[in-house]
Amino acid sequence: MILYGSSLSPFVRKVLAFAAEKGIELDVQPVGPGDPNPDFRAASPFVKMPAFADGDFRLADSSAIIHYFEAKHPEPALIPADPQLRGRTIWFDEFADTILASCGAKMFFNRVVAPRFLNRPGDEAAAEAAERDELPRILDYLETVVPDGDGYLVGDGLTLADIAVASPFVNLGHLGCDLDRARHVRTCAYVERILARPSFARWIDREAAFLARTAA
Ligand SMILES: N[C@@H](CCC(=O)N[C@@H](CS)C(=O)NCC(=O)O)C(=O)O
Numbered sequence: 171m172i173l174y175g176s177s178l179s180p181f182v183r184k185v186l187a188f189a190a191e192k193g194i195e196l197d198v199q200p201v202g203p204g205d206p207n208p209d210f211r212a213a214s215p216f217v218k219m220p221a222f223a224d225g226d227f228r229l230a231d232s233s234a235i236i237h238y239f240e241a242k243h244p245e246p247a248l249i250p251a252d253p254q255l256r257g258r259t260i261w262f263d264e265f266a267d268t269i270l271a272s273c274g275a276k277m278f279f280n281r282v283v284a285p286r287f288l289n290r291p292g293d294e295a296a297a298e299a300a301e302r303d304e305l306p307r308i309l310d311y312l313e314t315v316v317p318d319g320d321g322y323l324v325g326d327g328l329t330l331a332d333i334a335v336a337s338p339f340v341n342l343g344h345l346g347c348d349l350d351r352a353r354h355v356r357t358c359a360y361v362e363r364i365l366a367r368p369s370f371a372r373w374i375d376r377e378a379a380f381l382a383r384t385a386a
Contacts, residue, residue: 171197171222172197172199174201175201176219180338180340182219185235186369186373187369188239191328192239192245214230216230218231222238233264236263236330249330252325263331266338270338271337274305276304277342277345313353316357328367339365344378
């Protein structure tokens with residue numbers, strides 16, 4: 171099974187971590203924004219990463235790919251069957267993609283992707299506005315829902331919810347984003363615990379090494 175993308179994308183990283191937790195092996199084919207790779211473009215009609223191929227079957231979108239994995243490899247279950255737990259899991263996946271990652275993208279794109287990989291200046295005002303006006307409210311929300319101690323966001327074990335919510339924090343970490351640890355003490359501890367799992371840690375280390383090599 172082929173995954174097209176770069177783990178620097180929170181959506182690609184989410185799929186990679188989810189696959190690793192399930193023991194699914196992926197052949198990762200690196201592609202960048204607007205990549206001309208015809209196989210990538212065939213799998214991703216809007217040229218966004220991640221995209222995926224399993225033989226002749228092609229799919230785009232991190233959540234679509236993850237649901238395919240869950241149906242094809244049900245064990246260990248990472249999307250609960252219980253209606254309420256499943257609903258909460260999908261909420262956190264959606265929240266992570268459309269609220270948390272979208273805010274992080276304004277910072278990561280303008281401060282890293284545009285200047286380093288697209289050879290154009292980023293919009294620092296947009297990055298600053300996201301960090302100042304959007305991020306604190308998102309973290310305040312998370313602080314009310316993350317578990318204490320060894321718990322998970324939904325039910326008694328790791329689910330897609332934890333993987334989806336933790337993934338965009340890697341980008342904030344790469345940016346050296348200073349989270350207010352006193353105000354978001356539970357969130358910081360929870361995210362660090364999820365990102366320490368081998369399914370995330372191996373990608374984070376590689377990304378940090380890559381970013382260090384591309385630093386100006
Ligand atoms: N909802 C999509 C979002 C995918 C997405 O926006 N990926 C970004 C990278 S983080 C991308 O490929 N952007 C390139 C573009 O929009 O042209 C998913 O979950 O996969």
